[in-house]
Every structure is written in structure tokens, then in C-alpha cells.
Amino acid sequence: MSETVAVRASEQPPSAFAAAWHMLRDVVVSDRKAKIGASLLVFLVIVAIIGPYIAPHDVELPNTDIRLTGPTLSNIMGTDHIGRDLFSRIISGLTISLMVATGAVVIAVVIGVPIGAFAGYQGGWVDSVIMRIMDAIIAMPGRLLAIALVAAIGPSVGALWFAISFGSVPRYARLIRGGVLAQREREYVEAARAIGESPGSTLFRYVLPNAMAPVLVQITLNFPSAITAEASLSFLGLGLVPPTISWGQMLSAAQPYLEVAPWLAIFPGLALTALIMGFVLLGDALRDHLDPRSHGRRRAKKKDSA
Amino acid sequence: MAILDVRNLTVDFNLDDGGTLRAVDDSSFTIERGEVMGLVGESGSGKSVTALAIMRLLDSQADITAGQILFDGEDLAAKSEAEMRAIRGRRISMVFQEPMTSLNPAYTVGDQVSEVFRAHFDMGFGESKQRAIEMFERVKIPQPKDTYGKFPHEFSGGMRQRVMIAIALACGPDLLIADEPTTALDVTIQAQVLSVIQDLQRDMGLALLFISHDLEVVAQLCDKVAVMYGARIMEVSESTELFSSPRHPYTDGLLRSIPRRGQPLTPIAGTIFDLRSPPDGCRFHPRCPYAEDRCRREMPELRVVEPVAASTDPGSSGDSGGTGDRRQAACHFPLTGAGAKA
Numbered sequence: 001m002s003e004t005v006a007v008r009a010s011e012q013p014p015s016a017f018a019a020a021w022h023m024l025r026d027v028v029v030s031d032r033k034a035k036i037g038a039s040l041l042v043f044l045v046i047v048a049i050i051g052p053y054i055a056p057h058d059v060e061l062p063n064t065d066i067r068l069t070g071p072t073l074s075n076i077m078g079t080d081h082i083g084r085d086l087f088s089r090i091i092s093g094l095t096i097s098l099m100v101a102t103g104a105v106v107i108a109v110v111i112g113v114p115i116g117a118f119a120g121y122q123g124g125w126v127d128s129v130i131m132r133i134m135d136a137i138i139a140m141p142g143r144l145l146a147i148a149l150v151a152a153i154g155p156s157v158g159a160l161w162f163a164i165s166f167g168s169v170p171r172y173a174r175l176i177r178g179g180v181l182a183q184r185e186r187e188y189v190e191a192a193r194a195i196g197e198s199p200g201s202t203l204f205r206y207v208l209p210n211a212m213a214p215v216l217v218q219i220t221l222n223f224p225s226a227i228t229a230e231a232s233l234s235f236l237g238l239g240l241v242p243p244t245i246s247w248g249q250m251l252s253a254a255q256p257y258l259e260v261a262p263w264l265a266i267f268p269g270l271a272l273t274a275l276i277m278g279f280v281l282l283g284d285a286l287r288d289h290l291d292p293r294s295h296g297r298r299r300a301k302k303k304d305s306a
Numbered sequence: 307m308a309i310l311d312v313r314n315l316t317v318d319f320n321l322d323d324g325g326t327l328r329a330v331d332d333s334s335f336t337i338e339r340g341e342v343m344g345l346v347g348e349s350g351s352g353k354s355v356t357a358l359a360i361m362r363l364l365d366s367q368a369d370i371t372a373g374q375i376l377f378d379g380e381d382l383a384a385k386s387e388a389e390m391r392a393i394r395g396r397r398i399s400m401v402f403q404e405p406m407t408s409l410n411p412a413y414t415v416g417d418q419v420s421e422v423f424r425a426h427f428d429m430g431f432g433e434s435k436q437r438a439i440e441m442f443e444r445v446k447i448p449q450p451k452d453t454y455g456k457f458p459h460e461f462s463g464g465m466r467q468r469v470m471i472a473i474a475l476a477c478g479p480d481l482l483i484a485d486e487p488t489t490a491l492d493v494t495i496q497a498q499v500l501s502v503i504q505d506l507q508r509d510m511g512l513a514l515l516f517i518s519h520d521l522e523v524v525a526q527l528c529d530k531v532a533v534m535y536g537a538r539i540m541e542v543s544e545s546t547e548l549f550s551s552p553r554h555p556y557t558d559g560l561l562r563s564i565p566r567r568g569q570p571l572t573p574i575a576g577t578i579f580d581l582r583s584p585p586d587g588c589r590f591h592p593r594c595p596y597a598e599d600r601c602r603r604e605m606p607e608l609r610v611v612e613p614v615a616a617s618t619d620p621g622s623s624g625d626s627g628g629t630g631d632r633r634q635a636a637c638h639f640p641l642t643g644a645g646a647k648a
Contacts, residue, residue, distance in 0.1 A: 187407040193363055194402075195395030195422050195473060205421070209412035 023213050027289045028282075037281025044275055048095040057085035059092045059245060071263060078263040080253070086264065090271050093247040096240065097275065100157060101226040104164035105219055111165070112172025113208075113215065119173065120180030121203055131177065134170035142167035146229055150238045160239055164229045168222050175218055179211025186210075213290055220283030224276040231272060247272050307379060308336040309480050309513045310360070315373035315383075317352075317359050327581050329355040329368065331537040334608065337481070337530075342507060342514040344524035344545065346560070347534035348578060353517045356534070357483045359383075360515075361400055362390045378480065396426045399474035401503075403486040405467035409458035415469045416442075416454030422476040441472040444509075445502050464495035468502060475506055482507070483515045488523065500527060521564055525549050533557050536579060536589040539608055542634040553611050553633060553640040556590045588638070600638050608636040 027034045047054070056074070062082040071078045077086040119130040137145075149163035183189060184207060192206045233239030234248030242249070247268040254264035317330040330352045337343045345353050358364050360375055362382060375382040377398065382390070394400075402408045410418055419441055420434035429437070435454065442450030445468040458466060467487060474482055484503065488496040504527060507514050518524050524531055524545065531548045533541045533556065541554040552558040559574035576593040579585055588606050591597040611633050 187402055187404050188410045190363065191400075191402055191408045191470070191473075192410070193394065194361055194400040196391045196393070196425055197395075197421075198391060201425070205413070206410050210410070 023289065024216060024286070027285050031285040031289065033281045034285030037278045037283075037285065040274060040278035041282065044094060044278060045098065047091060048098050051091040051095050055085075055088035055091050057088045059084065059088045060243060077267045078261065080250075080257075080261075080264055086267055089245050089250065090247070090267055092245045093250060093268065094271060094275070096157075096244060096246055097227055097230060097272075100160050100164070100230040100240075101223050103157070103161040104168075104226040104229075105222050107161055107165035108168040108222065109172055109215065109219065112169040113176050115169070116173035116176035117180050117203065117208060117211075120177035121184065121199075121207065127177070131173070134173045137167065138170040138174075140167070142225075143229060143232065146233060147236070147238055150233055155239055155241050157240070157244075160230055160233065163233070164226050168225070171218060171222070172215060175214050176208075176211055179214060180207050183207045183210050217283055217286045217290060220279050220286055223279040224283075227272070227276055227279075308376075309339045309378055310337040310515070311374075311376040312336070312356075312360070313374045313376065315356065315359060315375060316371050317355050317364065317368055318371045319368045321367075321582070325582060328537055328584070329581065330359060332373070333534070333537075333539045334373075335532045335539060335542055337513045337515060339480070339513055340507075340511045341530060342516060342528045344528035344531040345515060345517045345534060346519060346521060346524055346531060348519060350578060350581065351534040352537040353519075353534055354485055357400065357485050357515065357517055360483060361394060361398060362387075363394075363400075392426075395422055395474075395479070396477045397479050398481045398483065399477075399479040400483045400485065401467070401470050401474045401487045403489050405463050405470055405490060408470055409466055411458055414455050414457055415461070415466075416456075419469065419472050419476055422473055426477050437476070438472070441476050442469075444475070444506060445469075445472045447472070462495075463491050464499055467491065467499050471499075471502060471506070475510065475512070478510060479512070481513045481515065483517070485517045486519070487516075489518070489520070496523075503527075521549075521560065533560070536584060537581060538589055538636060540590065540636050542608070544633070547633065551641075553635040553642075554590075554637045555594045555596050555641060558641055559593075588636075596639060596641075598639070604638070606636045606638045608634050611635045611637075611640045 028038045029035075056076075062084055067079065067082060069075065069079050075085050075087065077090065080086055080089070115130060115134070119127040145167050146163040149166060150159050153159040153162065180203075186206075189202060189206050192202045197205070230239055230246065231248035231251070234246035235252045236248075237252065239248060240246040250268040251265055254261070254268070257264055313334050315330055315333045316328065319327040319329055321327055333352070333356060335343065335345075345356065347353050355364070355368070359368075359370055360377075360382065362385070364370070370383050373383065377393070382393070385393070409415065413421075416435065416438050419438035420431070423429045423434035423437050424431075427434075439450045439454055442453050447453050447465060447468050458469070461469065471487075482503075487503065488499050491499060500523065503514070506512065516524065516528055528545045531541075531543060531545045532539050533548075533554065535556050540556045541548065541552065543553070548557060549561065552561055556574070559572075562572040563574060565571055574593055575595075579589070579592065585592055585602075586605075587603050588594070588597070588601040591601040594601065613633065
């Protein structure tokens with residue numbers, strides 16, 4: 001077993017995310033909160049992927065015979081004002097929600113991390129200029145910025161990706177810059193230079209992998225905010241428009257029927273909560289793991305209760 | 307020709323307040339191929355800065371402001387960063403003091419050793435892995451194959467330092483700079499690591515610059531010793547002669563401050579001066595028991611000192627021509643016997 005692991009590790013160059021991945025694995029194995037969060041997420045992601053195949057009804061097909069009916073055996077979450085199956089629509093909304101959030105987070109990471117790494121590694125005035133621009137972006141309220149951007153570009157998945165990721169780019173840039181500044185002074189970075197590594201491979205092999213862990217936490221915390229951002233933009237009619245299904249849009253459409261068909265708001269709301277919960281639990285556990293002081297707190301708490 | 311010939315090396319640090327600090331001042335020494343030279347001195351005397359200057363790894367605040375570093379006849383001080391990259395790890399390597407933090411925690415130790423091969427030779431993963439495992443054998447790491455896939459945190463300090471040595475010697479360099487490689491290790495592990503260094507040095511015909519403040523280790527390992535004090539080299543000598551009959555009062559003081567059973571400890575009086583405002587004349591005069599007026603006014607150059615009368619050291623009198631050249635001291639009034647003054 002260990003033999004195969006060793007061989008595999010040697011055959012392919014380890015990725016820069018290896019360290020972060022190891023940490024994720026450790027935390028999920030050791031922390032109960034992380035276990036619950038991760039299981040919830042794995043379950044929801046599987047549902048999102050196989051969604052179209054398990055959805056019991058056509059998401060668009062209206063059935064005026066069963067308008068605004070509560071949960072029944074064939075429509076377990078009830079139906080909406082034109083008789084579409086709410087459960088099938090929530091599954092479809094999950095796929096969209098995850099797609100928008102994932103895209104926004106990936107874009108933010110892919111742009112923010114290199115910016116921060118470059119600024120931190122370069123230092124001097126380049127660093128100052130880049131980071132002041134980042135400060136300026138972070139100073140603007142994120143949601144407002146997203147509304148302005150979507151309003152300017154028009155509603156589409158691409159626009160949402162751009163609008164939602166724009167505000168979180170500086171967070172990644174700041175995080176990774178701090179990590180790079182700290183790593184740059186480490187002995188193994190000096191040792192890397194002493195074996196004749198180029199600045200590029202020093203950055204990618206020695207500095208970045210060891211600065212990635214906080215980014216992982218930021219990613220798990222960025223997901224909930226991206227999900228709510230999409231939901232609230234769609235709720236306001238600025239995000240996704242029909243026929244694309246979005247939970248925010250479903251909540252908005254449920255408003256007139258709150259008194260007669262509260263399930264129209266309750267079920268999308270619960271779905272949104274579950275998805276966000278998964279990320280928050282996992283992110284919390286990761287943050288605890290990274291913060292040495294919180295280890296002490298937890299231990300102290302255990303002692304108290306014992 | 308000497309593999310390393312450092313001539314009048316001077317390194318200045320630009321301080322944040324606008325001042326400068328001379329960390330290495332007009333230092334010269336040579337190391338022959340296959341020779342082991344010790345560089346000793348107290349903390350802050352400029353040993354590590356000398357090493358980093360040779361590697362051209364000084365931080366941006368520090369500059370080589372004068373002198374030459376002739377490595378195999380070529381001046382490293384005049385080389386570009388790209389040229390230095392081809393030399394570092396390939397022809398000159400370095401082992402650092404802190405084995406616990408000198409390895410990259412994100413990669414396996416095997417990958418870090420094979421990376422050196424990939425960085426300097428056009429070598430694939432399979433071959434570099436094979437070579438890395440051979441290096442693990444040479445530094446006497448047990449079960450080299452299993453070791454390959456392990457991460458640094460799975461090793462003790464001694465094992466990590468062996469990995470560092472494997473990385474440093476992977477490409478068969480001409481010169482190894484070891485900056486206090488055993489200071490962070492406990493005594494038994496220190497002896498093991500030293501014997502690994504010593505064996506490989508002999509096998510590979512490696513020139514070694516061994517930086518340490520542990521005089522006993524230096525005496526055991528080195529052919530030749532340079533003593534630094536306050537950024538300047540005070541004395542250069544064959545190691546046996548240095549320890550039997552120091553010519554510089556500072557060396558003498560250092561040797562007397564080694565604890566010996568049954569003898570009172572004689573520390574050197576006073577403390578090292580502030581490098582930002584060095585004293586006039588000889589750097590050591592405020593602490594020197596033999597200081598005279600001339601010492602306070604005039605800085606002594608490092609120069610060849612006459613051999614002491616043959617009777618004091620019969621072992622060295624046979625080849626006094628060779629060793630006499632190599633006994634250098636920066637003192638107006640070099641000592642002539644074991645602690646006695648001329």
C-alpha cells in the first residue's frame with residue numbers, strides 16, 4: 001500500500017495544491033463539524049450532477065389542475081402557481097446555484113492568487129500600486145458593486161460570474177500576498193535559491209504551495225457569499241431570468257402566494273440554507289484547524305466539560 | 307590553483323536609517339581543492355555573511371562593495387544572477403544551520419533531492435528518482451527507497467540534515483559551504499552527521515568551508531582555520547598549529563575560553579563592539595590584554611607571521627616553508643608561544 005503511494009507520488013510532479021488538499025483531508029477526518037459539512041456538500045453536489053435524471057417531473061411543464069397544491073406523494077414539495085413541480089425545480093436551481101458560485105469562486109482565485117503572489121514576490125512600488133488598487137475595490141460594498149456590474153452588462157451566467165467574483169478578487173490577493181511575504185523569508189526558500197532554483201520555480205514550488213492553506217479556507221467561506229449573492233441578485237430580478245431556474249427567483253415568485261402557499265418560499269429557503277450550511281461548517285472547521293489559538297480553546301473547553 | 311580565492315572581500319549593509327554597516331571587511335582567504343577550511347568566530351562576526359556573499363545570496367540590503375571571489379579562476383562577484391543560478395547547487399552548494407526548517411514541507415524529501423537533478427541536468431523523473439535514492443544511500447539514510455516518498459515532518463533533525471546534505475551534494479559540487487550544520491543537533495547526532503560530511507568530503511574530493519563557533523568540532527574536521535572577529539579575519543593557520551600555538555591574542559582568548567575539566571574558565575573580557583561604530587585601530591584592542599598605543603591607532607593588516615622557534619612545535623618545523631606561508635595574523639604584536647608575548 002505505502003509502496004504504491006510512494007511510486008505514485010514520485011511519478012507525477014505534485015501539484016501546488018497538494019498541501020491544501022492534505023489539510024482538507026486531515027480536517028475532514030478529524031473534525032465532526034467538517035465531516036457533517038463535507039457530507040452535506042458531497043450529497044448536494046451529487047444531486048446537482050444527477051439532478052436532471054432523478055427529477056420526477058418536467059421543470060417547465062405547467063399543470064393547471066394542481067396549481068398551488070401543498071406537498072403530496074407525487075409532488076413532495078408541492079407545486080407553484082402554474083402547477084410546476086417544486087422539487088424538480090429546486091434540484092435544477094441547485095445545479096445553477098452551484099455552477100454560478102463555483103464559476104465565481106474559481107475566477108476570483110485564478111485572478112486574485114496570481115495578483116497577490118506577484119505583488120508579494122515583487123515587493124517595492126509594484127506591490128504598493130497593486131495592493132492600493134485592491135484596497136480600492138475592497139472599499140466598495142460588494143453586493144452594490146455586483147448590482148451595478150450586472151445592471152451594466154445585463155443578466156447572464158457570465159455576467160454573474162464576473163460581477164460576483166470581482167469583489168472577492170482582492171481578498172485572495174491580500175491573503176496570498178501575506179502568505180508569500182511570510183514564506184519568502186523562510187529558510188527553505190533560501191535553500192531553494194542555494195540549489196540554483198530560478199525565481200519562477202522558487203515561487204511555484206516553495207512559496208505558493210506553503211501559502212495556499214488560508215486560501216482554501218477563504219474558498220469555503222467565499223462559496224456561501226457567492227451563493228447568496230446570486231440568489232439575492234436573482235431575487236431582485238438582476239440575476240438569472242426565466243427560463244433559467246434560480247432559487248432567488250423562486251423566492252421572489254413566491255412572494256404573492258406567501259399566505260396561501262408558504263411552501264413555495266420555505267423549500268427554496270431550506271435548500272439555500274442547507275447548501276450554505278455545508279460550506280460554512282467545512283470552512284469553520286478549516287479555519288479552526290489553521291488557527292493555533294483555537295486549538296487551545298477547544299482543548300480547554302473539553303477539559304471544562306470533563 | 308585554489309578552488310576558492312577570496313580577495314579583500316567587503317560587504318556593506320544599507321541600514322534603514324540611512325547608515326551602513328560593514329559586515330565583512332577586507333577579508334581574504336583561499337581554499338584548495340579537497341581542503342577543509344574552518345571559519346570560526348562569535349555570533350555577528352561575519353561568518354555567515356561571508357558564506358552568503360560567496361553564494362551571492364545576500365539580501366537586497368547588502369552589497370559586495372569591494373574585493374573578488376575567485377572560484378576556479380572566475381570572479382563570482384562579477385557574475386550575473388543567471389550565471390550564478392547555474393553554479394549554485396551544481397558547483398557550489400550550501401548546507402544551512404536549521405535542518406528543521408530548511409526543507410520544503412509541501413514536497414516529499416525524495417522529490418526535493420531529485421529536483422536538484424532536474425534543475426541542473428536534463429533528466430526525467432525516473433532517472434532523477436534513481437539518483438536521489440543513491441544519494442540517500444551515500445548519506446547513510448536507512449531504507450532509502452521508503453524514505454523517498456516521505457515528507458520532511460516525518461523525520462528527525464539529524465535525518466533532515468542528511469537529506470539537506472544529499473541535496474547539497476547531489477550534483478557533485480567542487481565546493482560545499484556548511485554554515486553551522488550541526489549547531490541545532492544534539493551531540494550524538496552531531497557526531498553522526500559530521501562523520502557523514504567527512505566521509506563524503508574525502509570520497510568526493512570536495513573542498514569544504516565549514517562555518518562554526520564550535521572550536522572542538524573545527525579542530526577535529528578542518529585542515530585550516532580562519533578566525534573572524536568584528537567583520538575581519540584575525541588569523542589564518544593550519545588547524546593543528548592554530549590550536550597548539552595561536553598567534554593572535556583573540557584566538558588565544560577563544561581557546562582559553564573553552565571549558566576544561568579542573569581548570570577555571572577564562573572568558574575574553576568585554577563584549578563585541580557595535581558593528582555600526584567600530585573602534586579605531588585594531589578591532590580587538592578594547593578587549594586585548596596586550597594592547598598598546600599602536601593598536602589603538604593603526605589597523606593591523608592580515609600578514610604572514612614568522613614561524614615560532616622550532617622547539618615549540620617540532621611537528622611543523624619539517625615543512626616550515628609551506629606552513630610558514632600559511633600562518634597569517636592581523637596583529638602588530640603576534641604571540642610567539644602558548645600565550646606568552648614576544
